[in-house]
Amino acid sequence: xxxxxxxxxxxxxxxxxxxxxxxxxxxxxxxxxxxxxxxxxxxxxxxxxxxxxxxxxxxxxxxxxxxxxxxxxxxxxxxxxxxxxxxxxxxxxxxxxxxxxxxxxxxxxxxxxxxxxxxxxxxxxxxxxxxxxxxxxxxxxxxxxxxxxxxxxxxxxxxxxxxxxxxxxxxxxxxxxxxxxxxxxxxxxxxxxxxxxxxxxxxxxxxxxxxxxxxxxxxxxxxxxxxxxxxxxxxxxxxxxxxxxxxxxxxxxxxxxxxxxxxxxxxxxxxxxxxxxxxxxxxxxxxxxxx
Numbered sequence: 001x002x003x004x005x006x007x008x009x010x011x012x013x014x015x016x017x018x019x020x021x022x023x024x025x026x027x028x029x030x031x032x033x034x035x036x037x038x039x040x041x042x043x044x045x046x047x048x049x050x051x052x053x054x055x056x057x058x059x060x061x062x063x064x065x066x067x068x069x070x071x072x073x074x075x076x077x078x079x080x081x082x083x084x085x086x087x088x089x090x091x092x093x094x095x096x097x098x099x100x101x102x103x104x105x106x107x108x109x110x111x112x113x114x115x116x117x118x119x120x121x122x123x124x125x126x127x128x129x130x131x132x133x134x135x136x137x138x139x140x141x142x143x144x145x146x147x148x149x150x151x152x153x154x155x156x157x158x159x160x161x162x163x164x165x166x167x168x169x170x171x172x173x174x175x176x177x178x179x180x181x182x183x184x185x186x187x188x189x190x191x192x193x194x195x196x197x198x199x200x201x202x203x204x205x206x207x208x209x210x211x212x213x214x215x216x217x218x219x220x221x222x223x224x225x226x227x228x229x230x231x232x233x234x235x236x237x238x239x240x241x242x243x244x245x246x247x248x249x250x251x252x253x254x255x256x257x258x259x260x261x262x263x264x265x266x267x268x269x270x271x272x273x274x275x276x277x278x279x280x281x282x283x284x285x286x287x288x289x290x291x
Contacts, residue, residue, distance in 0.1 A: 005046070007079065010072045011265055012039045013051065017069045018139060018156060020058045028141060066155045073156065073264065080270035094123040095268040098137055098146040101186065101216040102233065103280070104128035111279045115272065122268060130189030130214070138261045144269035146261040147280065151191050157259035158273075160280050163233050165192040167250040170226040171243045180208040184222035184230040187214050191256060192231045199251040 008029075015025035016036065026033040044051050051065035061069060099107055108126070116124055129137070131148040138146040149163070175181055181200070185193045200207050211222040223230040224241045231253070235242055246252070258280065262273045 005043075007076070009039050009043050010076060012036055013043055014069065014072055014076065014264070016040060016052065016059060017061055017065065020060070020139075022059065061155065069155055073158075076264040077262065077270055077273065080264050080267055092121040093268060094125060095266065095272055096125045096127075096142065096144045097272070097276075098127050098129060098134040098143040098148075100131055100134070100147060100149060100190075101128040101214065103147060105217075107279070111276070115275060130187060131191055132189035135261070138263075141263075143261075144263045144266045145272060145276065147276070148259050148261065149191050149256050150259060151195060151254055151256050153257065154259050157261040158277065160258040160260055160277060162255055162257055164255050165195060165231045165233055165253045167196075167229055167245045167253070168223060168232045168235065168242045169229045169245050170224050170241065173226055173229065173243075173245060175229070175248070177249075180206040182210040182228040183207055184211045184219045184228035185209060186216060186219055187212055192233075192253075195253050195256070196231050199253055203251045205249075205251070 012025065012029050012031070015028045016022060019025050019028060022036050022040075023033050026036045029036065031039075040051065047064070047068070049064035050062050051068060052059040053062055104126075112124065112126065116122065127134075127137070127143070131150065134143065134146040134148045137143045138148075147160075148157070183196070185196065187193075197207070210228045211219065213219055219230055220242075222228050229245060229250075232242065235244070260273065260277055260280070263269050
């Protein structure tokens with residue numbers, strides 16, 4: 001393959017893969033579209049394989065491109081982490097973090113205050129949205145990091161852990177099988193919502209959405225009131241206000257995955273990546289219902 005790969009070219013490749021358009025990638029890396037095209041062509045020549053399948057509207061990764069994206073992301077993150085450790089004085093500026101609503105409370109109370117206190121010169125912006133919204137915001141460069149949940153395996157982003165959503169309701173919840181099952185769910189864009197509704201349809205179980213809200217705590221309150229069944233990722237051992245209800249004939253829900261998307265060119269995001277990853281992999285939120 002000859003000489004080593006150019007880091008700037010790898011960043012351009014990553015931008016094209018992330019944004020799906022050469023023009024958008026050119027804006028992101030502050031180069032002309034023709035320069036980006038030339039970089040990708042030279043990279044393909046150097047590797048000896050086509051990395052993108054091109055069309056008039058967008059580009060898609062080939063199998064070789066998907067493999068390179070995984071390895072390039074790991075390499076760039078390791079490179080940027082090293083720079084961050086060698087230059088701690090650079091930990092200034094702004095970093096934008098997106099997390100599912102079900103993770104927001106525990107991260108805001110346990111993790112983020114420590115990070116902010118340790119880095120007083122940093123400006124942190126955090127948003128809590130559905131996974132679909134977070135992925136879109138990250139793709140449009142509105143976020144530097146994003147935690148997101150998916151039922152599918154992703155090529156981009158770091159896998160943090162697997163999780164399986166479970167049905168839950170207030171202890172003693174009873175449902176009349178002759179009436180539609182009342183549900184408390186978050187809004188569209190939450191993969192757990194989509195998995196639950198699909199499972200009910202597949203098993204021919206009638207349902208009605210009693211409450212849908214972007215606010216996870218509103219959904220929890222409805223579940224705890226005994227009015228409806230909802231979906232959780234897990235229950236805190238000390239939480240007696242909810243209980244799993246799989247034994248009542250509810251269909252099993254598919255395994256999901258938690259991913260962390262990081263803009264590796266952002267040195268603060270690369271530093272925050274390690275800390276955030278450790279926090280989520282170690283504990284996860286109490287009574288989470290991430291979407």
